[in-house]
Amino acid sequence: MKNAKDWLGKSGMGSVLLLAILLAVVFPLVFDLFRINLIGKYLSYAFVALGLVMLWGYGGVLSLGQGVFFGLGGYAMAMFLKLEASDPITTKIQSTPGIPDFMDWNQLTHLPLWWEPFRSFPLTLILMLAVPTLLAFVIGFAMFKRRVGGVYFAIITQAVALILTVLIIGQQGYTGGVNGMTDLKTILGWDTRTNSAKYILYFLNVGLLIGAIVACTWIQRSKLGTLLLAMRDKEDRVRFSGYDVAMFRVFAFCLAAFLSAIGGAMFTLQVGFMSPSLVGIVPSIEMVIFAAVGGRMSLVGVVYGTLLVNFGKTYFSESFPDLWLFLMAGMFIGVVLAFPEGLAGLYANKFKPWWIRRRAAKSLASAAQPPAAGEPAVSSPASSPVSPKRSESPAVRDAALGPATLPPGIRGQQS
Numbered sequence: 001m002k003n004a005k006d007w008l009g010k011s012g013m014g015s016v017l018l019l020a021i022l023l024a025v026v027f028p029l030v031f032d033l034f035r036i037n038l039i040g041k042y043l044s045y046a047f048v049a050l051g052l053v054m055l056w057g058y059g060g061v062l063s064l065g066q067g068v069f070f071g072l073g074g075y076a077m078a079m080f081l082k083l084e085a086s087d088p089i090t091t092k093i094q095s096t097p098g099i100p101d102f103m104d105w106n107q108l109t110h111l112p113l114w115w116e117p118f119r120s121f122p123l124t125l126i127l128m129l130a131v132p133t134l135l136a137f138v139i140g141f142a143m144f145k146r147r148v149g150g151v152y153f154a155i156i157t158q159a160v161a162l163i164l165t166v167l168i169i170g171q172q173g174y175t176g177g178v179n180g181m182t183d184l185k186t187i188l189g190w191d192t193r194t195n196s197a198k199y200i201l202y203f204l205n206v207g208l209l210i211g212a213i214v215a216c217t218w219i220q221r222s223k224l225g226t227l228l229l230a231m232r233d234k235e236d237r238v239r240f241s242g243y244d245v246a247m248f249r250v251f252a253f254c255l256a257a258f259l260s261a262i263g264g265a266m267f268t269l270q271v272g273f274m275s276p277s278l279v280g281i282v283p284s285i286e287m288v289i290f291a292a293v294g295g296r297m298s299l300v301g302v303v304y305g306t307l308l309v310n311f312g313k314t315y316f317s318e319s320f321p322d323l324w325l326f327l328m329a330g331m332f333i334g335v336v337l338a339f340p341e342g343l344a345g346l347y348a349n350k351f352k353p354w355w356i357r358r359r360a361a362k363s364l365a366s367a368a369q370p371p372a373a374g375e376p377a378v379s380s381p382a383s384s385p386v387s388p389k390r391s392e393s394p395a396v397r398d399a400a401l402g403p404a405t406l407p408p409g410i411r412g413q414q415s
Helices: 002-011 013-030 033-058 066-085 101-105 113-119 121-144 150-170 195-221 223-233 235-240 245-271 281-294 299-319 324-338 342-367 394-401 408-414
Strands: none
Touching (some): 033 066, 033 245, 033 281, 235 245, 299 342
16 A cells, blocks of 8 residues: 555656545536536646646747637538538438538538548547648648748737638538538437436546546656757757757647647537637637636646636636636636746646645644553653763772673682
8 A cells, every 4th residue: 555655646647636536526526517528628628738837848839729620620620520410311301411410501512521420439539630740741741841830839829810800700511611510410320319328428428538648748757758859958969969859849730730630529518519719819718717717837737727717617607607708818818927837837836835845734743642541651761861971990890890801810810
């Protein structure tokens, strides 16, 4: 038991285990199904926050366009679900049965060729992860090889988010336009609207999130994580040591896109729709806020930050519908000013030292507590009186030792 406790403390898995218990045990017992479904939606945003920890916290690269990759993953899953919901029997009242309803409304007569791979669920899973990662590789390779970084890279990612939003809205016949893709009810014939399905999807989301945290923790503790930190702090030294700084940053950017795509797919499954409002600049900046509030260096902290911001968003919008945006802004500014390192910094710098001091004080108090009645008082060797040594002559010392303790020659002399 002690060894397991020591391992959890040294490896950092104790906080991950506590988070897993909170999400998988406590929340389902405390909240009803409606709130559980909301929490599942919030946790899908946490995948983006994890990617920002690796990219921004460890890599030192701020991206303000992570909604692009979140949206691409979500749209890939939505395309599969939409095709499943658009079978010829269900859509027999349309002018062209067998295609999504928004295509029929825009007078398309056949399914576009680039939609065909999304009829297959395995291909959908591959494209859902490959397309955002490939786009991140193209953008990252083009920018980092030219040593574009800092605020310039952040502005470029914002521009990419804006371009994708305009593209999705403008191509209404192929993407559903501003309304997005709605009425997503089943996956492989399984109705995702039932109560049991909502619980299963929630636990699947939690499992994937904990797995992503463990994988990112392993990367952070590896040589790659050390290099990412070194590039963030001393980029020139890493470059002069012979490492390709650009490709390491491309990897971090692709990893963040990969995690964001998983979150987008889980969002689509749990909420049942996908729209361009989750792709643009505003949601991308909100995702950065999740990481900033939780602590951009902490994988577990950003999950708590995501939950806190979204819980506040839900509570304020329900209780103060006219003021909730101002209250959200005040909460964000207050947290950043009071705790620059986020919730994780609050725990590491304030709560943890206080807890250590409290335990130390309790152990000292228990050690100094007087013994109970009837128990003998045990005095320490330092507190026991020591009689001063007397100077003794050899004759007196020999007499005290007695004849049996003296060597034979000396005994004879004395006798």
